[in-house]
Amino acid sequence: MAPSAPASQQRMRQHNLSLLLHILAEDGPASRAALATRTGLTRAGVSTLTEELIRAGLLVELGRDRPGRVGRPGSALGLAETGLCGLGGEVGVDRIAVCAMDLRGRVRIRHEAASANRASAPGPVLARLREMAEAVAAEAAQCGLRPAGLAVAVPALVRRGTSTVVHAPNLGWQHTDVAAYLGGELPLTVDNEANFGALAHLWRSGEPAPEAQGRPGRAPRTDRSSFTSRASRGQVAGSGDSAAAAGAPDGSSLRDFLHVSAAAGIGAAVIQDGRLVRGRHGFAGELGHVPVYPSGPRCACGGRGCLEQYAGEPALLRAAGLDGRPAEAAPSGEGRGAALVPLARRAQEGHPAARSALRSAGRAFGIALAGAVNLLDPETVVLGGSLAPLSSWLLPPMEAELRRRTAAPGEAPAVVPSPLGTDGPLLGAAHSVVRAALADPLGYVAAANGRA
Amino acid sequence: MAPSAPASQQRMRQHNLSLLLHILAEDGPASRAALATRTGLTRAGVSTLTEELIRAGLLVELGRDRPGRVGRPGSALGLAETGLCGLGGEVGVDRIAVCAMDLRGRVRIRHEAASANRASAPGPVLARLREMAEAVAAEAAQCGLRPAGLAVAVPALVRRGTSTVVHAPNLGWQHTDVAAYLGGELPLTVDNEANFGALAHLWRSGEPAPEAQGRPGRAPRTDRSSFTSRASRGQVAGSGDSAAAAGAPDGSSLRDFLHVSAAAGIGAAVIQDGRLVRGRHGFAGELGHVPVYPSGPRCACGGRGCLEQYAGEPALLRAAGLDGRPAEAAPSGEGRGAALVPLARRAQEGHPAARSALRSAGRAFGIALAGAVNLLDPETVVLGGSLAPLSSWLLPPMEAELRRRTAAPGEAPAVVPSPLGTDGPLLGAAHSVVRAALADPLGYVAAANGRA
Numbered sequence: 096m097a098p099s100a101p102a103s104q105q106r107m108r109q110h111n112l113s114l115l116l117h118i119l120a121e122d123g124p125a126s127r128a129a130l131a132t133r134t135g136l137t138r139a140g141v142s143t144l145t146e147e148l149i150r151a152g153l154l155v156e157l158g159r160d161r162p163g164r165v166g167r168p169g170s171a172l173g174l175a176e177t178g179l180c181g182l183g184g185e186v187g188v189d190r191i192a193v194c195a196m197d198l199r200g201r202v203r204i205r206h207e208a209a210s211a212n213r214a215s216a217p218g219p220v221l222a223r224l225r226e227m228a229e230a231v232a233a234e235a236a237q238c239g240l241r242p243a244g245l246a247v248a249v250p251a252l253v254r255r256g257t258s259t260v261v262h263a264p265n266l267g268w269q270h271t272d273v274a275a276y277l278g279g280e281l282p283l284t285v286d287n288e289a290n291f292g293a294l295a296h297l298w299r300s301g302e303p304a305p306e307a308q309g310r311p312g313r314a315p316r317t318d319r320s321s322f323t324s325r326a327s328r329g330q331v332a333g334s335g336d337s338a339a340a341a342g343a344p345d346g347s348s349l350r351d352f353l354h355v356s357a358a359a360g361i362g363a364a365v366i367q368d369g370r371l372v373r374g375r376h377g378f379a380g381e382l383g384h385v386p387v388y389p390s391g392p393r394c395a396c397g398g399r400g401c402l403e404q405y406a407g408e409p410a411l412l413r414a415a416g417l418d419g420r421p422a423e424a425a426p427s428g429e430g431r432g433a434a435l436v437p438l439a440r441r442a443q444e445g446h447p448a449a450r451s452a453l454r455s456a457g458r459a460f461g462i463a464l465a466g467a468v469n470l471l472d473p474e475t476v477v478l479g480g481s482l483a484p485l486s487s488w489l490l491p492p493m494e495a496e497l498r499r500r501t502a503a504p505g506e507a508p509a510v511v512p513s514p515l516g517t518d519g520p521l522l523g524a525a526h527s528v529v530r531a532a533l534a535d536p537l538g539y540v541a542a543a544n545g546r547a
Numbered sequence: 548m549a550p551s552a553p554a555s556q557q558r559m560r561q562h563n564l565s566l567l568l569h570i571l572a573e574d575g576p577a578s579r580a581a582l583a584t585r586t587g588l589t590r591a592g593v594s595t596l597t598e599e600l601i602r603a604g605l606l607v608e609l610g611r612d613r614p615g616r617v618g619r620p621g622s623a624l625g626l627a628e629t630g631l632c633g634l635g636g637e638v639g640v641d642r643i644a645v646c647a648m649d650l651r652g653r654v655r656i657r658h659e660a661a662s663a664n665r666a667s668a669p670g671p672v673l674a675r676l677r678e679m680a681e682a683v684a685a686e687a688a689q690c691g692l693r694p695a696g697l698a699v700a701v702p703a704l705v706r707r708g709t710s711t712v713v714h715a716p717n718l719g720w721q722h723t724d725v726a727a728y729l730g731g732e733l734p735l736t737v738d739n740e741a742n743f744g745a746l747a748h749l750w751r752s753g754e755p756a757p758e759a760q761g762r763p764g765r766a767p768r769t770d771r772s773s774f775t776s777r778a779s780r781g782q783v784a785g786s787g788d789s790a791a792a793a794g795a796p797d798g799s800s801l802r803d804f805l806h807v808s809a810a811a812g813i814g815a816a817v818i819q820d821g822r823l824v825r826g827r828h829g830f831a832g833e834l835g836h837v838p839v840y841p842s843g844p845r846c847a848c849g850g851r852g853c854l855e856q857y858a859g860e861p862a863l864l865r866a867a868g869l870d871g872r873p874a875e876a877a878p879s880g881e882g883r884g885a886a887l888v889p890l891a892r893r894a895q896e897g898h899p900a901a902r903s904a905l906r907s908a909g910r911a912f913g914i915a916l917a918g919a920v921n922l923l924d925p926e927t928v929v930l931g932g933s934l935a936p937l938s939s940w941l942l943p944p945m946e947a948e949l950r951r952r953t954a955a956p957g958e959a960p961a962v963v964p965s966p967l968g969t970d971g972p973l974l975g976a977a978h979s980v981v982r983a984a985l986a987d988p989l990g991y992v993a994a995a996n997g998r999a
Binding site (some may be wrong): 103107135252261262344351363365367368370372373374375376377378379380381382383384385386387388389396397398399403445462465466467469470471473474499500501502503504507508 | 555557587615695704713714803815819820822824825826827828829830832833834835836837839840841846849850851853914915917918919922923924925926951952953954955956958960987996
């Protein structure tokens with residue numbers, strides 16, 4: 096335990112309210128008795144706390160656990176599917192998207208539009224995002240959902256603790272305060288898309304909690320092959336960007352990974368002990384600018400031979416002989432990663448230049464990742480974003496370099512394509528709003544008590 | 548807040564006891580009234596808790612704050628300088644050392660002996676360490692100190708949560724369980740020397756708390772140039788290897804840094820948000836095996852062109868024309884970093900090969916660090932260990948590469964030599980035992996209550 100403020104009755108209540116919400120978010124519906132067993136709280140304590148959460152509209156009674164048993168203790172509680180929701184937004188190079196996610200982590204509404212944002216002015220782009228967010232909020236209201244906040248993913252360096260884009264090379268934005276353009280009443284968070292993509296993976300965003308959540312007939316969750324079990328029991332997810340205060344001693348269960356989030360550029364995010372590593376200014380994760388061949392081509396960042404010079408979208412297309420064909424290379428309206436579709440087609444057809452470009456990119460990736468792996472010792476490297484569909488060509492040379500260059504003998508991490516595809520940043524953004532509400536329910540509880 | 552277990556009266560008490568101890572450790576002696584103001588606890592609460600800590604021998608009354616005032620509230624409390632202490636041990640390539648550190652963070656006893664541990668068998672080396680630890684514990688007992696535990700720093704990959712050295716290339720140890728050799732009753736922790744070195748820097752080990760700690764005439768601490776203020780007020784140090792649960796939003800105050808800890812090999816450790824980044828297996832921080840020139844010389848790790856091939860001790864000596872002169876290169880009995888003394892002398896004298904070797908090593912360091920900086924965005928890079936005395940030659944080329952290759956414009960971190968020199972790992976090891984005792988005082992309090 097790392098004390099940062101005195102424990103008090105009020106903080107204890109806050110802690111326990113949040114604990115109950117997170118258990119229900121992670122494990123699905125449970126009876127009061129099961130919650131008492133799971134937490135170590137008394138049955139009476141659980142009853143009082145859950146009553147407050149029901150009054151605040153965060154929890155609902157789902158009816159009896161088993162028809163044969165009588166009385167409230169057997170009645171399952173679950174997170175509400177109306178009431179609060181999180182709004183997530185994304186400004187990509189070629190699209191804008193907004194979604195609303197309910198407390199159960201399900202996407203309920205989703206709007207997306209192609210948008211040529213490369214070298215754009217922030218004003219019109221963010222005006223479109225605001226309109227889309229308002230439209231999604233209006234639809235959400237019709238489902239009985241009201242946004243607790245809005246989080247926006249951008250392909251940019253965002254100064255930590257602010258809503259300011261310091262530098263977005265592919266949008267062409269510099270020192271842009273997103274809050275100033277978006278306005279509005281909702282609490283706003285702005286972060287790098289790679290960070291939200293990694294958090295989506297950590298939180299398994301878009302995948303509802305395991306049990307039936309009140310709807311009969313759903314099978315319990317079975318672990319997917321690339322997902323080991325989420326977090327050991329007793330380790331529950333917390334606020335903002337961390338999954339648990341105390342890590343499993345062996346760091347197990349997908350709590351230490353490197354998440355690569357390639358779009359027009361190559362971003363990444365580091366999750367360690369279930370927490371996002373942000374860095375001093377919030378600029379951590381710039382895998383695209385790790386030097387690979389230090390005397391290589393000059394990069395826009397001022398360096399030479401950065402990973403983006405070998406595995407970034409323009410470099411890949413150029414090496415494959417596909418640059419200068421914008422019509423084929425970037426068909427409009429196909430959304431994220433569309434520019435790489437022709438490359439995948441050619442590689443599939445066995446086109447030598449395409450295959451060779453992917454092999455070189457995979458090797459460069461492997462060299463940059465070897466440095467990252469030696470520094471960070473992740474359990475897994477997750478390949479998300481627009482490069483994920485190219486995994487079958489990128490992975491073999493990447494893994495070969497990783498195996499050769501990982502210092503700890505026999506301990507090279509697995510590289511797995513992200514199951515979230517290109518949707519990670521949008522899902523992670525929406526989920527971050529939901530997680531923040533679950534971590535800090537006291538305001539909602541107090542408001543309900545005020546109404547009572 | 549990240550809930551991981553229910554809050555209860557018992558945990559609340561534990562939390563608050565630990566909070567008081569950490570405030571006294573960070574800020575020095577304080578009156579009960581000051582502690583109440585500082586924590587937000589009631590005066591009565593502070594009185595009860597501090598009484599328990601005094602009975603447990605962790606705190607002492609230091610007498611009146613100001614002679615003019617009367618009564619206990621004005622009496623300053625401080626951490627005890629007798630009672631519990633932490634034992635730190637170090638197995639280096641050319642020495643063994645053990646020290647005892649009191650609760651105030653002061654080294655009270657320190658033994659060191661030259662020891663040729665390169666390519667050694669673990670048995671005799673660890674037998675010598677055990678003997679030294681017993682001798683230090685016996686001297687400590689004469690000062691009224693009893694060890695709460697022993698922590699040992701080794702130049703090795705240590706599997707997380709165990710006392711097993713997986714691989715110590717410079718000692719020649721593999722799969723060695725240090726606990727099995729050391730035996731004894733004391734709780735034992737074994738960790739990589741670079742990790743303990745970084746923690747020593749984080750905790751400012753060896754530097755007593757700022758105020759007088761009961762001895763008149765000492766001036767309050769003034770910040771050293773390379774140390775910005777430790778942690779913002781309200782952020783207090785916690786257990787084990789973290790300084791605070793909640794980070795300052797801008798990550799300020801030496802909570803995000805990369806600590807390079809060069810000895811025979813090049814190790815490093817990453818501190819993020821005041822916590823040590825350990826990685827899945829505990830193998831994070833292998834800066835020496837970050838690829839610099841991917842087609843460069845083959846490295847013992849299996850890779851090619853790793854940083855150690857350019858800036859490791861043997862590579863440096865070879866490049867400077869100083870290899871094959873073991874008598875000059877490694878005078879016995881000069882302790883850590885002795886092998887590099889002749890190199891520093893030659894560089895000082897302007898010897899071209901020495902200067903050129905250091906320039907190339909600095910450039911290679913800068914390239915490897917640029918990758919680390921782009922991934923982790925640290926505030927500072929601290930250069931510790933045996934390379935610190937070579938800073939004046941290494942730093943200029945290192946910083947030039949860093950400036951050129953840092954992706955965030957104008958945000959390259961400062962590189963500063965460690966003020967702890969080669970003693971960081973030993974101090975950090977001892978301090979980790981002290982910090983663990985301060986973070987978990989309940990056992991000592993319960994034992995005292997049992998005696999009462």
